[in-house]
Amino acid sequence: MKALVIDTEAWHEDANANLRSLKRDVGQCVNGSVSYEKTMWERIEMELNNINVENLGFDHPICSGVLDAKSEPFINIPGSFCDIFKEPFQKYKLEQNHDILDTCEEFIQNEESKINEDEDLRDVEFGKWLDSSERLQEKTRRILESLLKVWKSPKYEAHTKKGKPINEGSYVCEVLAPLINIVMSDLPGNPAVWDIWGEEGSSASTIRKGSRKFARKPDYMTIVQLGKDVELEIAYLETGRPNSSQDKRRRDHKKLIRFSKDSIDTTRIISKLKRIFNQSSKRQDLTIFAINIAGDVIELYAMRKESSIYKYCLIEEATIPLHMTSPSAVYPLIHALMTLRTAVACTIHKILYSSDSGDSEHSSSEMVVTVSTPKNS
Structure with a gap:
């Protein structure tokens, strides 16, 4: 501006x-x-x-x-x-409405009772659903209700039928943010996590660049608290317009790789994170997730470091339907979103609760410098 x-x-x-x-x-x-x-x-x-x-x-x-x-x-x-x-x-001004007040009381009482329930995550394994059948149905309904608002919008009807452009701000606020907020809230095991939408620079990027002034701002990131004053950026998202260019998508892809690598590297730089990931089992479970919204396609990636090699790989991809379509066309999106939710929750649980008396292997302690020229990359 x-x-x-x-x-x-x-x-x-x-x-x-x-x-x-x-x-x-x-x-x-x-x-x-x-x-x-x-x-x-x-x-x-x-x-x-x-x-x-x-x-x-x-x-x-x-x-x-x-x-x-x-x-x-x-x-x-x-x-x-x-x-x-x-x-x-x-x-x-309106008078106080008892229907709203009663609904608030009922909702809060129900949610408080859920918080007090102990979720049994003893048998957590990657590749397995963690949510109950009831929770999966509830999340699915909320995703569909969110999509329905988009499908009924004259703005998105004009986009799908006449090619009228949608700006990035509208796309994020009306489509992406509601979907991500639904799947990333109330994670199994109730870990301490929070989301940030484009408000501040990545702490991991700040550490690499040596200054918050030059730190990159992801469009979205999820932060997990692993202990007192111990935080890890565990997921990032980059997006553009529904019809963003291939060049924009490639730039976002590379940007997400840098964010993911920076986050892994913080576990070897920040002393409190180093103590947590000094155990080989925790370091083996360390995974950073990245979501690239490539136009109307969601791509879910993950980065791991194995044998001193940073590995970045696509897990799921699906089309984001911006108009009413068949259940079989909507399912891949919901599956991809729930895969993100489950993978993040499982990773957090394993980092928090896995134990290993031995130190991590020597090779995993080596760190490769991220090339960042020019400064704002």
Whole structure:
């Protein structure tokens, strides 16, 4: 985005013109009102006469001719006058609804009871479903309900039928984020995990580059807490528009590889992570997952380090249906999403609870430097 350019002379002129217009309108309100409302407008008029726009700044609401109930002149006016000013807006408020309140109480009680249930994950193995049949059905219904909103959207109908473009922001907010949030919430075993959508740079990238200033921001990442003040970035996602170019997809593919490798490398750099992964069983289970949304296709990758070799491989891929289609066409997407969920949960469980008295093999301690030229790669 370009920086906002402020004309230091022009804004004063515009602001003063807006203030004069506002004073004129307030004066008309004084003449056209009675009783307490008239007194309120008179007080507002008096306060406006004492205002110097240069002391307010260009972005103050008054400079644009707006009376804001949380800014001048109301901060200097008794609350009773403010209440009169707010009166026309009271019609939008609703009375308390007991149906909503009862539903909230029922929902929270049910969820609290689930939290207290102990999930039996003693026989956790990769390649096996961890969720109960009821949980799988519940997740599937939620995914389908989320997709149904997309299928019913005129925007996506225009995209599928007429090729009207969808920007990346809409694609993330309306399609991808709801799906990922559904499958990555309430993971089996209830590990301490949280998601970040494009808000901050990767800590693993920061460590490699030596500065948060140059750290890359993934579009999404999942972070797991492995102990007190011990965190690991375990999954990343990159995306573009539904019709993004092949070049964009290739760049995202390479970017995800760097993120995944950086995360594995943190287990040899950060002392608290080194202590956890000093056991060979935990290091053997260490896997970082990456989701590349290549247009309308989801690609699920995983990176492992075996015999000092970083291995990056595709696990699942599926088309993201942006229009109503058959169950057989929707199933691959749900299967891929649930594969991500299960693989991440299983990996976390094995890292947290597997035990091994021996140290990891010497070769796994060697680290290959990630090539990063130019600096922002």
